[in-house]
Amino acid sequence: MSMGSMTKVGVVTGGGTGIGRAVALALAGEGYSVVVAGRRKEPLEAVVAEGSKLGARMLGVPTDVSDPKSVRDLFDTTVETFGRLDLLFNNAGS
Numbered sequence: 001m002s003m004g005s006m007t008k009v010g011v012v013t014g015g016g017t018g019i020g021r022a023v024a025l026a027l028a029g030e031g032y033s034v035v036v037a038g039r040r041k042e043p044l045e046a047v048v049a050e051g052s053k054l055g056a057r058m059l060g061v062p063t064d065v066s067d068p069k070s071v072r073d074l075f076d077t078t079v080e081t082f083g084r085l086d087l088l089f090n091n092a093g094s
Contacts, residue, residue: 008086009033010027011085015037019091027056028051035058
């Protein structure tokens with residue numbers, strides 16, 4: 001079932017594994033463009049590859065949510081790449 005979200009942009013922190021990964025891929029399946037953020041590059045790349053196979057525009061951004069500059073860079077990159085942000089799923093743990 002489509003939610004009419006073909007042009008929406010979502011950011012998922014902690015998106016490389018577990019619940020974050022599942023949410024990122026679910027959003028991709030619903031037509032969102034998805035920015036996947038997390039500390040480790042390799043899991044982000046795997047999620048981006050899988051979401052891209054679903055036809056979604058995907059971007060992995062290594063991010064440390066405990067660092068305010070890193071978080072600002074994440075949102076700056078999102079807006080520079082996709083023009084806006086519609087949804088934030090804040091899943092990063094400590």
